[in-house]
Amino acid sequence: MTESATPRPQRADAERTTRKILTTADQLLGQDPTTTLEQIATAAGVARATLHRRFTSREALIEAMTVSALTHVNEAIEAGRPGTAPPLVALHQVTANVIDVKSGWRFTLNHTHPASDAVSTLQDQITHRCLQLLARAQQAGLLPAETDLSWPQRTYYALLDIAIHEHAEHDTNTDELADRVVTTLLNGVGTRVQQPSQ
Amino acid sequence: MTESATPRPQRADAERTTRKILTTADQLLGQDPTTTLEQIATAAGVARATLHRRFTSREALIEAMTVSALTHVNEAIEAGRPGTAPPLVALHQVTANVIDVKSGWRFTLNHTHPASDAVSTLQDQITHRCLQLLARAQQAGLLPAETDLSWPQRTYYALLDIAIHEHAEHDTNTDELADRVVTTLLNGVGTRVQQPSQ
DNA sequence: ACTATGTGAGACATCAACGTATCATCTCTG
DNA sequence: CAGAGATGATACGTTGATGTCTCACATAGT
Numbered sequence: 001m002t003e004s005a006t007p008r009p010q011r012a013d014a015e016r017t018t019r020k021i022l023t024t025a026d027q028l029l030g031q032d033p034t035t036t037l038e039q040i041a042t043a044a045g046v047a048r049a050t051l052h053r054r055f056t057s058r059e060a061l062i063e064a065m066t067v068s069a070l071t072h073v074n075e076a077i078e079a080g081r082p083g084t085a086p087p088l089v090a091l092h093q094v095t096a097n098v099i100d101v102k103s104g105w106r107f108t109l110n111h112t113h114p115a116s117d118a119v120s121t122l123q124d125q126i127t128h129r130c131l132q133l134l135a136r137a138q139q140a141g142l143l144p145a146e147t148d149l150s151w152p153q154r155t156y157y158a159l160l161d162i163a164i165h166e167h168a169e170h171d172t173n174t175d176e177l178a179d180r181v182v183t184t185l186l187n188g189v190g191t192r193v194q195q196p197s198q
Numbered sequence: 199m200t201e202s203a204t205p206r207p208q209r210a211d212a213e214r215t216t217r218k219i220l221t222t223a224d225q226l227l228g229q230d231p232t233t234t235l236e237q238i239a240t241a242a243g244v245a246r247a248t249l250h251r252r253f254t255s256r257e258a259l260i261e262a263m264t265v266s267a268l269t270h271v272n273e274a275i276e277a278g279r280p281g282t283a284p285p286l287v288a289l290h291q292v293t294a295n296v297i298d299v300k301s302g303w304r305f306t307l308n309h310t311h312p313a314s315d316a317v318s319t320l321q322d323q324i325t326h327r328c329l330q331l332l333a334r335a336q337q338a339g340l341l342p343a344e345t346d347l348s349w350p351q352r353t354y355y356a357l358l359d360i361a362i363h364e365h366a367e368h369d370t371n372t373d374e375l376a377d378r379v380v381t382t383l384l385n386g387v388g389t390r391v392q393q394p395s396q
Numbered sequence: 397a398c399t400a401t402g403t404g405a406g407a408c409a410t411c412a413a414c415g416t417a418t419c420a421t422c423t424c425t426g
Numbered sequence: 427c428a429g430a431g432a433t434g435a436t437a438c439g440t441t442g443a444t445g446t447c448t449c450a451c452a453t454a455g456t
Contacts, residue, residue: 013424014432033231033309036413047434052415111231144389151378152387154363158356165352180349186388188381189350191342211454212402234443245404250445 018054020044022065023104030107037061066113069105070122076101077126082133087140088182090133095160096178102164110161130156142186156185216252218242220263221302228305235259264311267303268320274299275324280331285338286380288331293358294376300362308359328354340384354383 010018024044028035037058041051055061080094102109115123134149134156143152163177208216222242226233235256239249253259278292300307313321332347332354341350361375 011424011431017432038413048414049416049435050433053432057415058413142388147387151360151382154360155357155382155387158360159353162349162352162356184349184353184386186386188384188386189345189353190340190384209401209454215402235445236443245406246444247405247446248403251402255445256443 014054017044017046017050018064019068021046021051021054021061022068025061026065026069026105026107030110033107033111062108062113063116063119065105065108066119067122069108070119070126072101072105073098073109074122074125074129077129082129083136087133087137087142091137091182091185092175092178094133095163095181096174098160099163099167099174099177099181102160103167106164106168127153152185156181159185215242215244215248219244219249219252219259220266223259224263224267224303224305228308231305231309260306260311261314261317263303263306264317265320267306268317268324270299270303271296271307272320272323272327275327280327281334285331285335285340289335289380289383290373290376292331293361293379294372296358297361297365297372297375297379300358301365304362304366325351350383354379357383 021040021044025035025040028040028043037051038048040061041048044051051061055064076097077094080090080097082090082094084090085093113119130153131149134143134152137143138145138147138149143149159181163181166172167174167177219238219242223233223238226238226241235249236246238259239246242249249259253262274295275292278288278295280288280292282288283291311317328351329347332341332350335341336343336345336347341347357379361379364370365372365375
């Protein structure tokens, strides 16, 4: 399912260039969404013409970035075995993997772009896997049985974002961050016992 | 401290226009950061020339938006008496107020702009008040004593963002959202509360 | 009612980003 | 090695956002 149906196999050379452009673009656009295509090309070490040869327009570039990023995230999630490993284990593993991958796609994955069909398919897959994992956690008694999972999901996403930020800024260890995310998700940041105030 | 040192008092008429431009700009830029000044002007019901008269450039507009938004947030926080009310009460009240205000400044408050001196002053005030509130919560035993407050702070911000999103999308009741934010912040979404054994 | 101030409409100039095309040169792939 | 493919450099045309200016008209504030 990876690249079985490619009509024209791209030259290895070119593929590297494409990847370089995509990652560089995310990096620059993350700092400033109005970054010029020329700036992106220069930073990627290619001529502006080359960038235009690959991506007919800015939109096309962002679309490609989105597809690439979502694909990587999907793979990262899948590598955590969210459907089979014990919920707590899967939760940690998936979290760690996603933190690593998402750190490289901070712009692409944060702004909600118009979403083509290819993109929304990938997004649905991610959402589905996430909800599946949370549901399994729920069945295992980690989450209250009657809870609507959308709030936990949003919370999980938000905590992931924090962790990704920390990861990118301070190079904090991924596993430590994953642990903090999972712990905070399940237990919050408060003290365990309800204290008699004062 | 509001407008004591204004050299030329703006006409009431004009002030309304200014406000309208600022809020409209946030709304449109939130949907698409590349929105044209002309689109903003049109949506605000003014001529493009008028917008240019008020704000010499796009940068100046965003700067003004930022100052305005941060000022409102500051007031919203202050209205929750974060320094004097009982921590849990203040936490809820501040949260509710901020949700309401921030809902109207989703673009401005989400992108980290270059930060002028005026802006960073306001940001510092906000950060300070937030940390002050969390520290009081910590002293009251709501947070573990030895914890570094930066993670709770980030978590709080993130949960606020979720709530604001919900508020803007589904018109969910502010107090309900504030409650959910505070509860999630302190307890997480897991089933941990009354489960001493098993 | 009078005046300073704000506004809309439109014309105008500018400029940077974008997109395309060409050609010489290089590099992969078989 | 040979040819197909990829790239860099450069030039060119187009477009749209931006910023400025003018003038007639409206509106607020007194």
